[in-house]
Amino acid sequence: MSRERYEMVVGLEVHVQLKTRTKAFCGCSTDFGAPPNVNTCPVCLALPGALPVLNERAVELATRAALGLGCKVNPVSIFARKNYFYPDLPKGYQISQFDQPLATGGSVAIGKNEAGADVQIGITRLHMEEDAGKSIHDRYPGATAIDLNRAGVPLIEIVSEPDLRTSADAGAYLRTVKQILQYLDVSDVSMEEGSLRVDANISVRPPGQTKLGTKTEVKNMNSFSAVERALEAEFERQCALLDSGGRVEQQTLLWDGARETVRPSRTKEGSHDYRYFPEPDLLPLKQDEKWIGDARSHLPELPDARKKRLVQEFGISPVEVEQLTATPALAEYFEAVARVSGDGKAAYNWVMGEVLAALRASSGDITHFRIRPADLAQLLNLVRDATISHTAAKRVFALMVETGKLPAQVAADEGLLQVGDEDAIATWVDEVLREHPEEGTRYLAGEKKLQGVLVGFVMKKSKGRADPKRVNQLLSARGG
Amino acid sequence: MAVTREDVLHIADLARLGVDGARADALTKELSAILAHMEVLSAVDTASVPPTDGIGAEGTPLRPDERVSPLMERTLESFAPAMRDGFFIVPRLATHEDPAESGA
Ligand SMILES: [Zn+2]
Numbered sequence: 328m329s330r331e332r333y334e335m336v337v338g339l340e341v342h343v344q345l346k347t348r349t350k351a352f353c354g355c356s357t358d359f360g361a362p363p364n365v366n367t368c369p370v371c372l373a374l375p376g377a378l379p380v381l382n383e384r385a386v387e388l389a390t391r392a393a394l395g396l397g398c399k400v401n402p403v404s405i406f407a408r409k410n411y412f413y414p415d416l417p418k419g420y421q422i423s424q425f426d427q428p429l430a431t432g433g434s435v436a437i438g439k440n441e442a443g444a445d446v447q448i449g450i451t452r453l454h455m456e457e458d459a460g461k462s463i464h465d466r467y468p469g470a471t472a473i474d475l476n477r478a479g480v481p482l483i484e485i486v487s488e489p490d491l492r493t494s495a496d497a498g499a500y501l502r503t504v505k506q507i508l509q510y511l512d513v514s515d516v517s518m519e520e521g522s523l524r525v526d527a528n529i530s531v532r533p534p535g536q537t538k539l540g541t542k543t544e545v546k547n548m549n550s551f552s553a554v555e556r557a558l559e560a561e562f563e564r565q566c567a568l569l570d571s572g573g574r575v576e577q578q579t580l581l582w583d584g585a586r587e588t589v590r591p592s593r594t595k596e597g598s599h600d601y602r603y604f605p606e607p608d609l610l611p612l613k614q615d616e617k618w619i620g621d622a623r624s625h626l627p628e629l630p631d632a633r634k635k636r637l638v639q640e641f642g643i644s645p646v647e648v649e650q651l652t653a654t655p656a657l658a659e660y661f662e663a664v665a666r667v668s669g670d671g672k673a674a675y676n677w678v679m680g681e682v683l684a685a686l687r688a689s690s691g692d693i694t695h696f697r698i699r700p701a702d703l704a705q706l707l708n709l710v711r712d713a714t715i716s717h718t719a720a721k722r723v724f725a726l727m728v729e730t731g732k733l734p735a736q737v738a739a740d741e742g743l744l745q746v747g748d749e750d751a752i753a754t755w756v757d758e759v760l761r762e763h764p765e766e767g768t769r770y771l772a773g774e775k776k777l778q779g780v781l782v783g784f785v786m787k788k789s790k791g792r793a794d795p796k797r798v799n800q801l802l803s804a805r806g807g
Numbered sequence: 808m809a810v811t812r813e814d815v816l817h818i819a820d821l822a823r824l825g826v827d828g829a830r831a832d833a834l835t836k837e838l839s840a841i842l843a844h845m846e847v848l849s850a851v852d853t854a855s856v857p858p859t860d861g862i863g864a865e866g867t868p869l870r871p872d873e874r875v876s877p878l879m880e881r882t883l884e885s886f887a888p889a890m891r892d893g894f895f896i897v898p899r900l901a902t903h904e905d906p907a908e909s910g911a
Binding site for chain 1: 817818821822823865866867868869870871872873874875876877878879883889891892893894895896897898899900
């Protein structure tokens with residue numbers, strides 16, 4: 328196969344919407360889903376005489392993102408005009424940053440190689456820019472509808488080095504960056520709502536060659552898996568092209584998810600000649616060392632640090648901690664349950680089992696989950712103290728989700744409190760032996776392996792309330 | 808550094824400006840004259856003069872992330888050439904006749 332004669336070389340550009348209440352350069356709301364053009368003003372409509380004023384919070388979040396991705400934040404960065412004409416860009420230029428970006432030179436670890444060393448992907452730069460509006464081409468025949476609610480929404484663009492060698496690595500890089508940004512709480516990072524977008528630069532070369540091949544840019548992917556599939560498709564296309572004696576042409580391609588293929592964008596020739604120049608309406612952005620230092624010391628705990636700490640503190644395995652730290656909200660929920668209950672293993676089992684199942688069933692998210700961590704911890708403690716059985720606990724959990732009541736209350740109301748009382752258990756054991764004479768006789772005659780079956784009968788008879796430990800002890804005493 | 812006729816036509820094209828032959832020749836002269844003047848300025852020895860990034864050593868002023876009601880004297884409908892259901896309406900772009908392709 329031709330693809331084995333080439334190596335894939337990929338760099339990614341990730342655009343992320345910052346979590347601000349207002350736009351980058353004006354006080355318009357950034358709320359998603361408002362009626363068209365409601366969140367606009369003279370600045371983001373580019374009315375004559377309007378001037379941009381930079382949003383402090385956007386600078387703060389962009390700086391936090393840069394530091395969290397290991398970048399050096401530049402004390403002076405310059406905004407620049409990126410000129411192109413498109414109806415969703417009312418000014419005729421996008422305010423971005425060009426030769427003096429906010430931050431440069433970061434890296435993220437996306438996993439381990441065969442030798443066990445971290446695979447580091449370099450981040451060339453991170454800069455601030457504003458989003459364009461939205462063009463809708465399929466709403467009215469012969470016309471394009473423009474909604475400028477998004478125009479001027481603050482973004483950061485994170486540009487990676489061409490360090491990625493497989494589509495799987497590209498996927499891992501995107502998931503890692505997304506997770507870091509979630510932990511930093513700088514963005515909603517939702518591809519569905521458009522707060523995270525990815526463009527890919529891809530070229531191929533024979534393994535061992537250091538010079539980069541001619542790259543193409545692939546756009547229009549709507550999920551991380553679409554990015555991976557688009558890279559595979561474009562890799563195949565470039566390999567086949569070279570094998571047949573052709574040449575890769577530098578161009579922009581669009582991923583067509585329905586056809587699982589890329590096709591050339593019909594964007595006008597020369598549209599990439601952006602004629603950047605410094606934005607005369609904005610002075611350089613200056614952040615002194617103290618400000619940057621403060622931002623660094625206030626960084627939230629990052630995913631890797633969180634994983635290490637949870638493994639150490641709660642005795643869970645590296646595989647388990649990966650699941651628990653998938654999102655910061657899940658990790659925080661787990662940690663609260665584990666801390667209050669004092670049992671990391673049980674907390675893991677319940678969070679990954681019952682809690683996630685309940686969330687899936689209700690399409691809810693953990694932040695708004697009805698059972699608060701302290702109440703789940705209380706339920707775990709009821710099981711630990713043998714106040715209720717594990718089976719009963721699952722029933723109590725379901726009722727807690729339904730009613731919002733506390734576990735002890737639910738257990739009492741439902742008569743699920745476990746019975747440890749010797750007399751009661753002895754009565755149930757007697758009854759079971761009477762009702763199942765065959766198993767009973769064989770067990771009493773020394774057939775030990777029947778003990779489990781008999782415990783099961785007792786549990787059933789007690790509707791799960793008998794303490795199985797006591798039942799076992801009592802049966803052993805009889806059979807012994 | 809002189810501006811060529813090709814530079815002028817290229818920039819005009821990027822700016823979506825229609826420039827005819829005579830105007831292109833005139834602009835080539837004018838723009839070259841402006842650049843020639845820049846070269847005069849560049850000849851001044853500024854080695855001992857600190858660079859000026861802009862007015863104000865503090866850098867660009869920042870505003871709090873607070874919503875401000877837009878200061879619109881008139882409604883969008885009163886100045887937009889065409890609107891429908893709240894959208895601005897523009898002619899469909901020749902490069903985007905396929906509705907699946909959106910964004911620049
Ligand atoms: Zn605005």
